[in-house]
Structures are given as C-alpha cells and as structure tokens.
Amino acid sequence: MTAYEAQDPNFERRVRDSFNRQGFMAFIGATLERVTPGFCEIKVPYKPALTQQHGFFHGGITGAIADTAAGYAAFSLMPADATILTTEYKINLVAPARGEALVARARVKKAGRTLTVVECDVFGQEGGKEGGKETAVAHLLATMLCLHGKTDNPRASRDTMNS
Amino acid sequence: MTAYEAQDPNFERRVRDSFNRQGFMAFIGATLERVTPGFCEIKVPYKPALTQQHGFFHGGITGAIADTAAGYAAFSLMPADATILTTEYKINLVAPARGEALVARARVKKAGRTLTVVECDVFGQEGGKEGGKETAVAHLLATMLCLHGKTDNPRASRDTMNS
Amino acid sequence: MTAYEAQDPNFERRVRDSFNRQGFMAFIGATLERVTPGFCEIKVPYKPALTQQHGFFHGGITGAIADTAAGYAAFSLMPADATILTTEYKINLVAPARGEALVARARVKKAGRTLTVVECDVFGQEGGKEGGKETAVAHLLATMLCLHGKTDNPRASRDTMNS
Amino acid sequence: MTAYEAQDPNFERRVRDSFNRQGFMAFIGATLERVTPGFCEIKVPYKPALTQQHGFFHGGITGAIADTAAGYAAFSLMPADATILTTEYKINLVAPARGEALVARARVKKAGRTLTVVECDVFGQEGGKEGGKETAVAHLLATMLCLHGKTDNPRASRDTMNS
Numbered sequence: 001m002t003a004y005e006a007q008d009p010n011f012e013r014r015v016r017d018s019f020n021r022q023g024f025m026a027f028i029g030a031t032l033e034r035v036t037p038g039f040c041e042i043k044v045p046y047k048p049a050l051t052q053q054h055g056f057f058h059g060g061i062t063g064a065i066a067d068t069a070a071g072y073a074a075f076s077l078m079p080a081d082a083t084i085l086t087t088e089y090k091i092n093l094v095a096p097a098r099g100e101a102l103v104a105r106a107r108v109k110k111a112g113r114t115l116t117v118v119e120c121d122v123f124g125q126e127g128g129k130e131g132g133k134e135t136a137v138a139h140l141l142a143t144m145l146c147l148h149g150k151t152d153n154p155r156a157s158r159d160t161m162n163s
Numbered sequence: 164m165t166a167y168e169a170q171d172p173n174f175e176r177r178v179r180d181s182f183n184r185q186g187f188m189a190f191i192g193a194t195l196e197r198v199t200p201g202f203c204e205i206k207v208p209y210k211p212a213l214t215q216q217h218g219f220f221h222g223g224i225t226g227a228i229a230d231t232a233a234g235y236a237a238f239s240l241m242p243a244d245a246t247i248l249t250t251e252y253k254i255n256l257v258a259p260a261r262g263e264a265l266v267a268r269a270r271v272k273k274a275g276r277t278l279t280v281v282e283c284d285v286f287g288q289e290g291g292k293e294g295g296k297e298t299a300v301a302h303l304l305a306t307m308l309c310l311h312g313k314t315d316n317p318r319a320s321r322d323t324m325n326s
Numbered sequence: 327m328t329a330y331e332a333q334d335p336n337f338e339r340r341v342r343d344s345f346n347r348q349g350f351m352a353f354i355g356a357t358l359e360r361v362t363p364g365f366c367e368i369k370v371p372y373k374p375a376l377t378q379q380h381g382f383f384h385g386g387i388t389g390a391i392a393d394t395a396a397g398y399a400a401f402s403l404m405p406a407d408a409t410i411l412t413t414e415y416k417i418n419l420v421a422p423a424r425g426e427a428l429v430a431r432a433r434v435k436k437a438g439r440t441l442t443v444v445e446c447d448v449f450g451q452e453g454g455k456e457g458g459k460e461t462a463v464a465h466l467l468a469t470m471l472c473l474h475g476k477t478d479n480p481r482a483s484r485d486t487m488n489s
Numbered sequence: 490m491t492a493y494e495a496q497d498p499n500f501e502r503r504v505r506d507s508f509n510r511q512g513f514m515a516f517i518g519a520t521l522e523r524v525t526p527g528f529c530e531i532k533v534p535y536k537p538a539l540t541q542q543h544g545f546f547h548g549g550i551t552g553a554i555a556d557t558a559a560g561y562a563a564f565s566l567m568p569a570d571a572t573i574l575t576t577e578y579k580i581n582l583v584a585p586a587r588g589e590a591l592v593a594r595a596r597v598k599k600a601g602r603t604l605t606v607v608e609c610d611v612f613g614q615e616g617g618k619e620g621g622k623e624t625a626v627a628h629l630l631a632t633m634l635c636l637h638g639k640t641d642n643p644r645a646s647r648d649t650m651n652s
Contacts (some may be wrong), residue, residue, distance in 0.1 A: 059227070093249050112583075119608075349547075377512040480543055
C-alpha cells in the first residue's frame with residue numbers, strides 16, 4: 001500500500017466543503033466519514049427511497065457513493081487551486097446491496113499530474129455501525145481528471161468551468 | 164442496427180411494473196419514456212437535489228439512469244420467468260451534465276441466454292422537452308445477467324433471490 | 327454519426343508512420359486497412375500462433391487490435407506535434423473470435439483537447455476478405471490521452487516522453 | 490485478503506495444461522510463473538517484437554498477460570469439468586511499460602458459481618528477475634464466466650463449445 005502526502009495542508013477542509021456543496025449527497029443522506037491523503041470513506045444509511053425493484057440499495061446509489069469517494073480520494077492529493085472531474089469508471093456489482101448501510105472506501109492507485117487512478121470497494125454493513133459485519137457488494141476502478149487553475153467552488157469566484 | 168424480437172409479448176408491462184417498484188427512480192423523479200424490444204429510454208428533470216459541487220447533474224444520476232435504461236433494454240428481451248442483475252458497467256463522462264433534463268437511451272448490442280451486453284448514451288436536453296437541443300454527456304457499456312426461473316417481483320411470490 | 331475534420335492534413339501519413347513503428351503489429355501480421363478523420367480499421371489474418379486454449383483468436387489479439395484501432399482513430403484528429411497514450415479501455419468479448427481474419431473498426435465518440443473517447447467493434451470475418459460474413463466478437467470503449475508538444479516518433483528527435 | 494480453497498486438487502495441472510495450449514502465450518514468450526488457489530502470475534521478457542511506436546511493451550501485451558493471468562486465477566477455483574471465458578475486462582495503463590520483463594499478478598476478488606471477478610496488477614521489472622525493482626504499469630478489473638460441464642480441452646473430447 002502506497003502512502004501519499006497531501007500537497008495542500010488544508011485538503012480535508014477543501015474536500016468537506018466540496019462534498020457539502022453536492023446537493024445529491026445530502027438528498028440521499030450520505031455522509032463523508034473519513035478523508036486522509038489518497039483515501040476517502042462515504043456512508044449512506046438504508047431507506048426505501050434508495051432501492052431497486054428487489055428492495056436492495058439501487059445500483060445507482062452504490063455507483064454514486066463509490067464514484068464520489070473515489071473522486072475525493074483523488075482530490076485530497078490535488079493542489080489547492082484545482083478542481084476534479086470523473087473521466088470514467090467501471091464498477092462490478094458482486095452481491096445484492098443489502099444491509100442497514102452502504103460504505104464506500106476508496107484508495108488512490110496512481111496519482112498523476114493530470115490523471116489519477118483510484119479503486120473503491122463498497123460494503124453492505126449489518127446494523128449500519130462501525131464493527132458491524134460487512135459484505136463486499138461492489139468494486140470500482142476509476143480515472144479522475146485534475147483541472148489546474150480552476151476553482152472547485154464556482155460560486156466563490158468568477159471562474160467558470162470549461163473543460 | 165440489429166432488430167430484436169421480444170420472447171415475452173407482455174414485455175412492456177413487465178418492464179414498467181419493475182421500474183415502478185424501484186423506489187430510487189421515483190425518489191429522483193425519473194420516468195420511463197419508452198421501451199421497445201432491446202431499447203429503453205429514461206428521463207429525469209433537473210432539480211438542485213440532483214447536483215454535484217458545480218451545480219450540474221451528479222454523476223451518480225447519470226450513472227443510475229444509464230444503468231437502469233441498459234438493464235430494462237436487456238430485460239425487454241428476457242423470458243417472462245426471469246429477473247435481471249447488473250453484472251458490471253463502465254461509463255465515460257464526456258461533458259458536464261447540464262440541461263433541464265437528462266435522457267438515457269440504451270440499446271442491446273448482444274443478447275445471450277445468460278449475459279446481455281448493452282450500450283447507453285446519456286444526453287443533456289435543453290428545455291427538457293423532446294426536440295430540445297441535446298448534448299451527449301456520457302457513454303456506458305454494460306453486462307447484464309439473466310437469472311432464469313426467478314421472478315423479478317419477490318413480493319408477488321415466495322421465490323427468493325440467491326445469486 | 328458525427329463527422330470529424332482533421333486538424334493535420336497529413337494525418338494519414340502520421341498515423342501510418344506510427345503504426346509501422348509498432349513492432350508488435352508486424353509481429354502478429356496486422357495491417358492498417360483504413361484511416362479517415364476519427365475512424366480507423368485494422369485487420370489480422372488467422373494463424374495458430376495467435377490462439378487461446380480453444381483454438382480461437384486469443385483475447386489478447388482482439389484487445390490489441392481494438393485498442394490500436396481506437397488509438398489511431400483518435401490520433402487522426404490530433405495536431406501534428408502531439409503523441410497519444412491509451413489511458414484505459416474496457417472490452418466486452420461477446421462471442422468466440424473465430425474466422426479467417428479479425429477486423430477492428432474504431433470510431434471517435436467525443437474528441438477533446440486532452441481526452442478523446444473512442445468505441446471499437448471487432449468482427450470475425452469468414453474467408454478473411456471484404457464482403458465475407460462478419461460476426462461481432464467484441465465491443466470496446468476507450469479513453470485516449472493527447473500529449474501536446476511531444477513527438478510520436480522519439481527516434482526522429484531529441485524529445486523524450488515523460489508522461 | 491480472502492484465502493481461497495481449490496475445488497479441484499489438480500487445479501495446477503489443469504491450469505498449466507490450458508496455458509500450454511495457448512499458441513499466443515508461446516508466441517510472445519510468456520511463462521506461467523505461479524498459480525495458487527485464486528492467484529496467478531505470468532511473465533514475459535522484453536523483445537522488440539512486443540513493442541508499440543515508442544519502443545515500450547505494447548498495450549496489447551500488457552492487456553493479454555493481465556487478462557490471461559486473471560482468467561487462470563479464476564480457473565484455479567473452478568471445478569474440474571468446467572471451462573472459462575473472459576466476459577469483459579477494463580484496464581488502466583498508468584505508466585509506460587518499460588523494463589526487461591512485464592509481470593502480471595492476478596487475484597480473485599469474488600468467486601461465484603457463474604461469474605468470478607478478478608483484479609490484476611502489471612509491473613515493469615528491471616533486470617527481468619525476481620527481486621528487480623518493479624513499477625506498476627497497469628491495473629485490470631475483469632469478469633470471468635464459468636461454463637460448467639464443458640471441457641477446457643476440446644481436442645481431448647468430443648465436446649464442443651457453444652456459449
């Protein structure tokens with residue numbers, strides 16, 4: 001396991017600010033549990049509004065928290081004056097997403113100046129609490145794009161994003 | 164473009180029933196616009212609850228409707244006594260997901276007895292109405308698994324899913 | 327289908343020169359059949375040296391010509407002073423790769439300054455000649471990276487690649 | 490890391506027999522270094538015939554040994570009367586594939602009756618010998634399909650493969 005160092009000492013604040021601006025994460029009830037350099041964990045408790053036709057978590061929730069955790073694992077290593085876009089991801093759904101909570105844990109595999117490759121495992125958690133039995137439900141492999149000199153918070157500046 | 168024929172004449176009802184049992188699709192306001200043998204279209208109007216940190220549709224929404232449209236495009240070709248699981252998908256996000264609505268259109272590339280490969284394009288739609296200017300925002304390639312002899316509606320029978 | 331225009335009028339020569347420097351393409355007997363702006367076709371005739379354990383073309387050959395065709399479809403649209411790297415690709419192998427030849431046809435889906443998304447279909451061709459019956463054996467979706475200001479031919483200059 | 494147990498005590502012989510029937514692995518000079526339940530390592534020494542236009546290993550070689558290692562990691566866990574097909578894989582190429590050898594190491598992430606998910610890391614190895622400095626060049630995530638009741642060696646029986 002590679003240990004990474006953050007370029008920006010305020011990486012955690014920057015990541016949490018960005019997460020808090022995601023209307024969709026609040027809408028589904030997801031929380032940012034942990035962010036360290038090159039790592040991020042996101043959790044979402046079960047509710048019927050998040051299900052697919054068999055009553056398990058919808059694959060869209062699994063994909064959304066895996067992609068978001070992967071993005072912030074990468075973003076934690078980027079410089080202060082950069083923003084991030086997901087270029088692409090691939091996800092294998094390996095078991096029905098059951099449990100009182102879903103937990104996504106993402107780790108950077110390779111950090112580059114332009115592109116960062118991240119993997120993320122998603123688990124169904126019994127009881128929905130740390131220490132509850134966990135079952136792997138999905139594995140993701142993603143490519144993140146760093147846009148240098150673009151703020152992640154367009155409302156705080158006159159910068160606009162044009163990729 | 165391959166033309167497909169449905170094995171089950173009631174495919175549309177079966178797809179719509181399944182879609183309507185997805186709590187998550189209702190939660191985000193998605194509608195099933197069209198389903199024909201091997202094809203499915205899903206649409207979701209913009210609202211702030213569906214956004215990422217820059218105010219565009221969250222990648223999780225793009226992924227969720229693309230995966231769901233791909234699943235039902237495949238499901239339309241399956242026999243009446245089968246259910247479907249997404250094995251995996253890969254998605255490229257090629258432009259910011261802006262517009263009054265997102266529209267996902269999925270087409271089966273190869274239908275097999277066990278596995279079906281589907282592609283899906285997602286567009287941002289100006290005005291949110293048919294005929295509005297559309298911009299491609301994502302491309303998905305997915306593998307769907309057919310479980311024969313399992314109902315898609317576990318509440319309607321005593322069958323249980325064990326994959 | 328989007329029509330693309332090449333930035334570099336000498337794109338075909340540049341693509342063919344690059345292809346000819348690929349020792350591996352010569353080794354397997356692959357030929358560059360066609361390149362137009364945003365499109366590329368590569369073909370490889372059957373020989374036992376290219377097989378997997380069941381006697382069909384090895385998935386590595388399918389992947390190699392699909393990735394290479396996708397790369398040159400993207401490269402055809404890039405400026406003269408750029409080189410290309412495959413960032414990632416995903417490939418679905420949908421049928422045994424049989425036939426007297428394999429043919430890969432790649433088309434750009436979205437051309438960007440930094441990243442280009444390309445799809446490629448691979449067919450097994452009966453008789454190994456144009457007009458022979460073709461069966462789809464694989465579908466690929468790839469992301470290509472354009473490195474501006476780097477020559478594609480390091481032997482022709484003092485530039486070195488450092489990605 | 491999950492520890493797996495092989496269903497078939499002769500798994501190593503079965504894997505090596507299958508590998509030895511792959512004309513393509515011999516053609517490129519690849520060797521099966523190690524196979525244990527759920528794990529497989531394949532190595533290929535550098536030669537100019539295996540290169541792309543910049544003189545590094547071709548992505549097709551990287552993909553081929555990663556896919557093959559992933560397949561045999563999965564195959565090691567399958568019953569004696571089964572064969573295997575790659576359904577799909579996704580690969581990120583994270584650094585130029587330089588070194589005197591390429592080494593692919595694959596590990597099963599989730600073994601199922603029908604589908605098995607495998608990851609594989611590929612390294613460029615200085616000196617081409619165990620203990621030489623290694624640099625990660627690629628990461629793969631693949632889905633393998635188990636065909637029960639089909640022999641992996643069609644020349645040894647009258648079975649034919651029809652997927």
